[in-house]
Amino acid sequence: MRLYNSLTKSKEEFTPIEPGRVKMYSCGPTVYGLIHIGNARPMVVFDSLRRYFEYKGMDVVYAQNYTDVDDKIIKAANAEGVDSSVISERYIAESMTDEVGLNIKPHSYKPKVTQEMGEIIGMIAELEAAGMAYEKNGSVYYDTSKFEKYGDFSGKPLEELEAGARVEVDEEKRNTTDFVLWKPAKTGEPRWESPWGAGRPGWHIECSAMIRKYLGETIDIHAGGEDLVFPHHENEIAQSEGLSGKPMANYWLHNSFINVDNQKMAKSKGNFFTIRDISKRYPYDVIRFFIINGHYSMPINFSEELIQAAANSLRRIKNCAANLVFLLSKAGGALSGGERALIDEAARFRSEFEQALENDFNTADAVTAIFEMVRFANVHANGDSSAEFVKWLLDELSQLADVLGLVVVEAEAHSDDLAQTVEAMIAQRQEARKNKDFKTADELREKLAEMGVALEDTREGVRWSMKQ
Numbered sequence: 001m002r003l004y005n006s007l008t009k010s011k012e013e014f015t016p017i018e019p020g021r022v023k024m025y026s027c028g029p030t031v032y033g034l035i036h037i038g039n040a041r042p043m044v045v046f047d048s049l050r051r052y053f054e055y056k057g058m059d060v061v062y063a064q065n066y067t068d069v070d071d072k073i074i075k076a077a078n079a080e081g082v083d084s085s086v087i088s089e090r091y092i093a094e095s096m097t098d099e100v101g102l103n104i105k106p107h108s109y110k111p112k113v114t115q116e117m118g119e120i121i122g123m124i125a126e127l128e129a130a131g132m133a134y135e136k137n138g139s140v141y142y143d144t145s146k147f148e149k150y151g152d153f154s155g156k157p158l159e160e161l162e163a164g165a166r167v168e169v170d171e172e173k174r175n176t177t178d179f180v181l182w183k184p185a186k187t188g189e190p191r192w193e194s195p196w197g198a199g200r201p202g203w204h205i206e207c208s209a210m211i212r213k214y215l216g217e218t219i220d221i222h223a224g225g226e227d228l229v230f231p232h233h234e235n236e237i238a239q240s241e242g243l244s245g246k247p248m249a250n251y252w253l254h255n256s257f258i259n260v261d262n263q264k265m266a267k268s269k270g271n272f273f274t275i276r277d278i279s280k281r282y283p284y285d286v287i288r289f290f291i292i293n294g295h296y297s298m299p300i301n302f303s304e305e306l307i308q309a310a311a312n313s314l315r316r317i318k319n320c321a322a323n324l325v326f327l328l329s330k331a332g333g334a335l336s337g338g339e340r341a342l343i344d345e346a347a348r349f350r351s352e353f354e355q356a357l358e359n360d361f362n363t364a365d366a367v368t369a370i371f372e373m374v375r376f377a378n379v380h381a382n383g384d385s386s387a388e389f390v391k392w393l394l395d396e397l398s399q400l401a402d403v404l405g406l407v408v409v410e411a412e413a414h415s416d417d418l419a420q421t422v423e424a425m426i427a428q429r430q431e432a433r434k435n436k437d438f439k440t441a442d443e444l445r446e447k448l449a450e451m452g453v454a455l456e457d458t459r460e461g462v463r464w465s466m467k468q
Contacts, residue, residue: 001358004297006229006252007153011360014251016220021059023215024050025249027207027224027232028064028110031091032072034274035098037287037302038225038258038265044288045255045296045363046223047104048404052357055403063109063214065207066092069200074189084190085114090440093428096421097447098275101284103405106420109214113206117192120201120209123243124181124194132242136172138184138197142204144177147238151177153252154230161230179235181205204235211248212240222249226256255296261303273302282311285406289314292363292404313371317401320374321408324381324394331387339389342380346396349373353400363404370400422453426462 001014016022026046029039043064050060068088077084092112113120124140127133132146144150151161161177180202185191191198211219217240224233233252240248257264260271278287290310294300335343349369356365377393394409401408429444445455448464456463 002360003251003253004360006254007249009155012251014220016058017218017250020057021061022050022053022221023219024060024062024221024223025207025211025215025219026062026064026222027228028066029095030067030070030072031088031095032070032076033091034276035095036265036272036274037260037278040098040102040275040287041258041291041296041300042223042225042255043099043104044102044291044405045361046253047102048292048363049221049223049253049361050105051403051405052361055399061108061215063111063210064107065210066095066110066112067203067206068092068112068114069190070203078188086437086440088112088114089428089432089437090443093425093440093444093447094276096425097451098279098284100421100451101279102275102288103285103407105405111210111214113201113210114190116206116210116213117201119213120205121182121192121194123209123212123239124201124205126243127181127239130243133181134174135196138199139172139180140182140196141173141178142181142235142239142242143174144179144238145175147242149241150238151234153237154234156230179204179231181239204232205239207232208236208239208248211236212244217244217248218246219249221251221253223253224255226254229254253296256299259299259301262301265302278307282307286311286314288405289367293367295360295362295364297360314406317370317374317397317406318408320377321394321397321401324377324390324397325409327381327383327385328387328390328394330383331385331390333386335386335388339386343389343392346373346376346393349376350396350400353403357403366400366404370397370404373397373400422448422451422464426455426464430462 002011003014004011024046026042029035035043046062050062053060066088069084073084073087077087080087124133127142128135128140131143133140133142135141151157154161181204182194182196182199182201184197184199189200191200211222222233222236237248259265260273263269263271265272275284275287286307290302290307291300293310293313349372352372353366353369356362356369359365373393373396377397381390381393398409425444425448429441429448432438432440432444448455453464
């Protein structure tokens with residue numbers, strides 16, 4: 001498999017550190033509101049990549065974080081007069097609802113920043129002890145002059161790095177490009193005790209600390225949107241590699257943007273769409289199908305016309321699968337010689353599908369191979385076909401679609417993946433009730449109801465079932 005590596009700016013053969021095992025990390029959402037179509041793209045793309053590795057028989061350890069302490073979360077909490085954890089937990093639950101709808105497989109690890117302060121503070125202390133960080137008035141900064149490769153990843157000249165650097169109390173920095181690792185808490189902000197006083201971490205150190213804890217010093221794939229290349233991923237590399245002396249990730253994958261009606265999505269332009277907004281008009285699987293219809297590294301355009309086209313295309317695949325299910329219920333007899341020849345001929349669709357994904361994970365061409373399979377099945381499967389032939393076609397179509405996270409044959413609703421998500425949301429609801437945060441508890445119950453989950457509070461605990 002060849003993947004475009006943002007680190008080397010070239011397409012390379014993918015070779016995992018451990019044969020048969022892949023360690024992946026993708027930057028997750030900052031939970032101050034509902035996730036939008038742009039947030040969903042890396043979720044869907046890299047979930048599909050994980051599925052393909054598993055389809056090829058590999059063990060995948062995949063982590064995605066939640067950033068649950070941030071200026072925007074604090075601002076939203078202050079506006080409502082509640083603790084910032086109320087906002088973050090609310091939108092973690094909302095994100096989980098959308099992830100289930102988009103058929104995102106449960107991650108191996110889903111760390112929250114607020115639960116990893118020990119690891120984060122420890123890593124900052126190690127950077128300071130190594131002479132790569134310095135403290136000034138309760139703030140701790142990373143000294144970019146101590147990392148010779150700073151700027152190499154994004155490929156930006158020093159002037160652009162300085163212009164693009166976040167302004168973090170300029171008079172305290174040794175260098176313009178230095179960035180904050182720890183900052184003292186202001187009145188009304190969440191805070192944690194540290195060797196430098198009460199405060200909270202900077203954004204970049206969070207991912208470095210969580211990756212090291214859950215996946216190790218060097219991972220196979222670090223993924224995210226292309227907007228994270230600088231400063232976030234540039235700074236992650238400086239922190240992690242400056243401390244370990246080892247590559248942070250061997251392959252860096254970045255998905256491109258989603259535009260809306262050929263314009264950059266922005267609330268100010270009135271073209272900002274959350275996944276929840278879109279799901280009210282189109283099923284979640286249509287949204288997923290729309291996303292994988294384009295190559296991950298190329299911008300895609302979201303419009304009413306294009307999402308409707310995706311809905312129509314997915315319906316063609318589902319109609320083919322439904323027809324095969326019907327034919328299978330009526331079919332009998334053994335596989336004929338002619339059908340054996342057809343199976344040999346149709347095997348090329350799986351080959352074309354795999355070749356597309358092996359070539360820098362080209363999901364657009366993989367979808368084309370699925371449609372070739374659909375056309376073949378529509379032509380050759382009929383009332384005279386044997387059960388074995390029809391079943392082969394149905395299994396082949398279902399398996400290829402599943403690699404892309406598409407369910408084309410109705411599955412049992414009470415799946416293991418859904419059960420894990422429901423149990424996690426129930427646990428969050430119980431925690432909210434314990435803390436007398438009844439608003440969040442009620443919101444979680446409503447979200448579960450939207451997912452078709454009925455709750456029953458008993459003396460023995462919470463029981464749940466899928467509504468009939």
